[in-house]
Amino acid sequence: MSKPLIAFGLAVLFALAPAPALPQPAVPSLLEVETVEEVGGFGYTVPPEAAAIEELAARLEGERGAAAFDFERTRTQFDPEYAGAATIDTLTWIKTWVPMGQSGRLISLAASIYVFEGGAHGNTAYDALLWDAGANDAIDVTDLFTDRYAALAHLDHAFCARLRAMQAERFGGEQIGEPWERCPLLHEQAIAPAAAPGGSFTAFKVVVPPYVAGPYSMGSFEIDLPVGAALIAMLRPEYREAFAVNR
Helix, strand or coil, rough: CCCHHHHHHHHHHHCCCCCCCCCCCCCCCCHHHHCCCCCCCCEEEEEEHHHHCCCHHHHHHHCCCCCCCHHHHHHHCHHHHHHCCCCCCCCCCEEEEEEEEEEECCEEEEEEEEEEEECCCCCEEEEEEECCCCCCEECCCCECCCCHHHHHHHHHHHHHHHHHHHHHHHHCCCCCCCCCCCCCHHHCEEEEEECCCCCEEEEEEEEEEECCCCCCCHCCCCEEEEEEHHHHECCCCHHHHEECCCC
């Protein structure tokens, strides 16, 4: 066989061969939000993506106002004997919203909340907000699905399995005692659809704060639940274009 024919045959084979799968861009991490020390004071940060939407910005501004009022009330009622190591100047409440992705008509936000009101250390909690630009309102993550109970059960199965694996690693093989041996209720955790920049939502991010799945020393647990074809089939038609199978 001539060299031109061999070269042509190789070219055809390479053309027919499937392209190698490229690594899927990672979704953002809420745990990468800068840790706040006990510097004292009140803080509330909104990302530009949210501030640019009038109704969403107004909703967050209302929450900021309520949180600031509660913080000032805490300062007014401060009791140094009850608070232990805290002083009125080290009382802290800081909430930082970060974008988790935007796709279709949906904008997903998650927040880290740091609080210090005394004791040996502060603590962290988490929040999530899903904005439907089509309805111009916030929706619950379960509103994405035609059957919220089936969808939660589907997500919960993967959530508990992944959390157990993370607990086993952090506990170093030691037995997980009460109350952490029971899987925490999924609907009580912060859940946010997550997407790589400019991409579709390919995961649901669940963040479990300290004390819920382990002692404070083990920190928070951040779990990404990949979106599969079964979960996409459970989505309401108006939201399906915002999601893609995690490959």
